[in-house]
Amino acid sequence: MTKFKPEDIEKHFRCQHPGCPDFAIAFFVAEIAKKNWKGATLGMAVGITMQNVLRHYMTDYDQMLLVGIDRKEARRRVQPKVNAIIGSWKKQRAELIARSVEKRIAPREFATELLATDKIIMDRLGD
Template sequence: MPGCPRTHRDKIVRRVSSRTWQDCTIGNAVGICSHNYIRHRLTDYETWLYRHKLERDEARLIVKEELDEIFQSWQKPGLNKR
């Protein structure tokens, strides 16, 4: 993900490398960790969960567009968000 800011990239790399990935390509592992990182660190997902007492699926739906936008921007060099 060439557009991912270095500080975020380093944290995502640590998360990917700290787990054992069975039946998963490195690309899928990076995608999973990136989505989780963006959701929990760069959106209001946890606010929706804990302050507003929403279920995970509801909170995920609310932040999905923002998450997708950030993730897509990270896949393009020089167009990074956050």
């Protein structure tokens, strides 16, 4: 079984998902680092974790299951949103890169930014 070091996980995120918000990186790092990964590369562990977390926390997946939609169908319905979020995080965002620790914003402001980002993603999916 493999345990990945938090610093290696964070480095992976910063290289492969430069647009991922700092709070999300911190969350993903903690989730990945606490598990034993059997036969998984770091990239696989990151991908699996991102897919699961985004599916459950950023989509209506669980609600679909609760109303009786088949798991395979629910996954099919939410996958475009999950892909869009991950895709947006693969792009470097200047405003995140340029923001020094001293200039990071308050959690409420960040939540507002996150909601705005979610709306942009949903609008793009609607096109």
